[in-house]
Amino acid sequence: MIVFRRALFLVYALSLFQLSCNGKKETYIALPKNIHNVFLSTKSIPDSNFLGSESCKECHKEQFEKWTDSHHDKAMQKADRETVLAGFKGEAFKSQGITSRFYEKDGDFFVNTEGPNGNYHDYKIVYTFGIAPLQQYIVQFPDGRYQCLRTAWDTENRRWFDLYPDFKVIHSEWLHWSRGGLNWNNMCADCHSTNIRKNYNEHKRAYNTKFAIINVSCEACHGPGKKHVNEVRSLGSAYVSHNGETMWMSSETTPKGLVDECARCHMRREQISEGYNFTGTMLDHYFPQLLEYPIYHPDGQILDEDYVYGSFIQSKMYQNNVSCNNCHDSHSLKLKFEGNKLCLQCHVPEKYDTALHHFHETGNQGAKCIGCHMPGKIYMGNDFRRDHSFRVPRPDLSIAYNTPNACTQCHTDKDDQWAWEVFKRQFGKPQIHFSELLAPGVMGEPGADIALTSLVNDSTQPEIARASAVKALSNYTIQNGINAFIALLNDESPLVRGATVDVLSEINSLEFMDYILPRLKDSKRAVRIKAFYALGTVPENQIPADYKKVYQKVKEEFFGYLKINADFPGGQARKAAFYQKKGDLDRAREAYLKALSIDGNNNTIRSNLANLYYHLGETGNAEKTFREVIKQEPEFGFTYYSLALLLAELKRTDEAILQMEQAHKLMPQNIRVIYNLGLLYQKKGRNKEAEKILVGGLELEPEHEELLYALAYHYIVQGQKQKAVKLTDKIIRLYPNRPQYQNMAEQAGAL
Known part of the structure; x- marks a missing residue:
């Protein structure tokens, strides 16, 4: 009997790797002798340790003068007549049906524009942002929120303009200027000021964001100056600077x-x-796209x-x-x-x-x-x-x-x-570049896994390219199966290790615990946090004794990571996915709903919530949620597919066929859609349509196991012996170690 297969629909979901690890242990890169040394302080630095750029001027006059009036110096300023470059003389600017009027009153600057409720309001400008080629303006909102206007000032052509002129955004969307997409606290502050503490209160959905210095000061790059200045003053000419002791980014800093x-x-x-405090390296605080x-x-x-x-x-x-x-x-x-x-x-x-x-x-x-x-x-x-x-x-x-x-x-x-003909004529054959190996895999071309594997295993290639190949490779069934990924957990590149843990984290299995556990001791906080998330399916009482202490330390880091990202829809979605791993579906639902309260148009999250409703047995909510996604994004084929699977399981086969047909229309080469549509046709006795869709799928992927099995089963049921025997012979030849196919061949021969 052929049954429908339902997989949790996640953007980064993995459904292709079902191979066992065969109990094989891998050798890991050497861990620090004192593992506690990798657990850096997460404490923020007191503002009093930052003295301001004027304190640097006395000894570093040339550097100070170069920095003055730079983009860093003018990254953010209080709004006054000297810092505001736009006119604010009553100018009106219209874009996407919204008219904004800019004016000055009693020495302050205001804009009248559409607010978060869809009505027009007057807003006071409190800060300027940048100097060239554009300047943005910041408005203060309740609950400690600061928002950047979507309308900016072109400093070169001296005119107002829309940052996204071709992008229609309504007032209720996350990307509206008054909401998350242009929120200063979480989108801008960390890089435009010095010693930022976001201080987001998840329960109140409010900020108390603080900074030591308003702009990108000397100390934003070189670190808090208090200790450095005190040592210089006390030691005088005897002072010797050492990179990373009292001053960062010095002449001793290596190029990389x-x-x-x-x-x-x-x-x-x-x-x-939770905040950058000049400890560790970049990957202890951030992980790049x-x-x-x-x-x-x-x-x-x-x-x-x-x-x-x-x-x-x-x-x-x-x-x-x-x-x-x-x-x-x-x-x-x-x-x-x-x-x-x-x-x-x-x-x-x-x-x-x-x-x-x-x-x-x-x-x-x-x-x-x-x-x-x-x-x-x-x-x-x-x-x-x-x-x-x-x-x-x-x-x-x-x-x-x-x-x-x-x-x-x-x-x-x-x-x-x-251009290609001219290139060949002038330069001949181009040198091999990693992009030749990466691009086919990113685009999902059949057979591109070979090129991706070659790129991943070539340590001479840029590590970001190799890490990206790991992520792309997760969409393919590769020759060595899951063991190829397990080996990459030991890679010298932390980007590759991190990407590999990300891939393995989407396979909710206890099988990989022994391989991921050592990454809790990784030298980079980013990799440790990813490993903790990947181990979410492991009950805490099953963590081996020799990992319990380090597990608790990384747990603190992980929940700090969730805390700092709690004001992002993606941060709440990550929390929801973690609780799904833990089997705490009620907390997962709560986090998904919080994510949608931040961004009500994020249909990746809404799709995940729909699947969660399904697993909770709330099929009515699941169907309603899938249909809301379709309403908002009618061209997104995966939602029709997911809804069709749900309807099929509810025995509403005719409705399921309509949704699956729409999925096929939008994704004509998607094999999962083809396979399930063929099964639905079979179930309703629409045999010619079933045969046509399955044959079409095999034209795309001639050796696809499930399609071959489904079509052979179809021919057996229809009594078409010649076609059935031909297909079962092919299946046995391709997959000789599957007993069920031997049985199927016997059924075909007995027709």
Whole structure:
């Protein structure tokens, strides 16, 4: 008998790995001799330890002068006539049907615009945000909330503009300026001020956010200055600075260490610790966004905002110890040189600054290094940012995966095929780049697991590319099954270890406990927290005795992580998923509902809640929730699929078929949809349609086990001996160790 299979629908769900570990133990990287040394303090630093940038001026006058008026200096300021760059003279700006009017009254600045209830209100501007190429304005709300206006001031063209002019947002949505998407406390503050403590009260849904210094001061990068200044004053000329003792980011900082320090604010990331307190490394406080679509293009080029780090660490520059301050002045943030001279610090002019290399006339945009190797994109309406992966243009990948390339971004009258022909004629065959191995897997191409496995196991490749390949590989059944992932828990790269734990954490099984437990002692807090989450299915009383103490320590870190992310819908969803692992479905439901109260349009979370309702036996709530997702996102095929499975189990087969047909229409190549639609047709006696859909599925994946079994079963039931025998022979040939297929072959032969 063939039965419907129901899997919990999660964006990062795994359903392909069912292989046993065969009890095999792996050798792990050496753990610290004193494991307690990895458990860094999470205490915040008193504001009194931060003395302000003026205290640095006496000894560091040149650096102070460069920093003054920089983007860091002007990251955030109190709103007054000197800091506000916009007119506020009664200007009216209209976008997406909303008219905002800006005016000044009694020395204060105001905007009249749509508020969170859909009505117009007057709001006082309390802070400015940034100086160029745009300036944003911040409004204070009740409960300690500060919100950034969606309408900003273009400082170059001196005009108001909409940050997202083509994106319609209604007042009830999370992305409305008055709600979570433009909330200063959780989206902006950590990087625009010094010594931020978010201080979110989850129960009251209120903030008491504090900072030591309003802007990105000297001490935001170099650490609290009190001890440093006291030592200098007491020791005088005898003072010797040592990196990381009283001063961070000094001349002793290694190139990669410096990049990681800057990454704290210059990357898209998830916060891990309750606050940054200058202990440990970047991965003790944050975990970067990996190269996943649609944040990045399939080949790793920037698509959504990535804030530089994620692209830069892909580059050969980073691999060869080029750091941020090789190109940018550390204090003014300006480029050290103009034009190609910047790149020619390292690259030989005779080889690279010539038409024999770039094939463009001198002075042409194409003759500039950045023209070909740092194409960019406009974000936030007018902010042009360059891709820092410094890659060679690859028109062939553009043809295959619709990724951008610098050639056709300049030659807009040409297409990618033209660019590829010119490239081959001028440069020949391109050097192999990791993107050739990553892109097919990110796009889910059949057979791409071989290339992904090659990338994952090549330690010479950028670790972010390897970690991203791990995540992409989770969508494939690989030759060595789950053991290949278990081996990666021992990888030298913490990004790879973290990504691997993420993959394994979606398989709710006690089988992997012995392999994940050592990661509770990982040197990076981010990996430890991921390991604790992965062990959520393990009852606490089953944790081995030699891990109980460390388990409790990581438990504290994990709940600190949940606390700092409690004001994000994703943070509440993570909490819900954790409680699902623990079997505490009531707490999971509570967290999902909190997530939806923060962002009522997050249908990934709503879909997970619908599945949770199903597991709680609340089928009415499950159906209602699935239908709400369909109402909001009628083109999202997975919801029709999930609803169809629910209706099938409720014996409402005709309704299930309608929903599954819609899922197939939207996802015509999805094998799970094809398989289940075939079963539904069989159940209703619609045999020709069942055969047609299953045959079509096998045209897409000729060796798919379940499709072969379903169609063979169909032929046996219909008495079509020749077709049944042919299929059962094929199944046995492909899967010789399945006794049930031998029985099926006997049934086919007996027809």
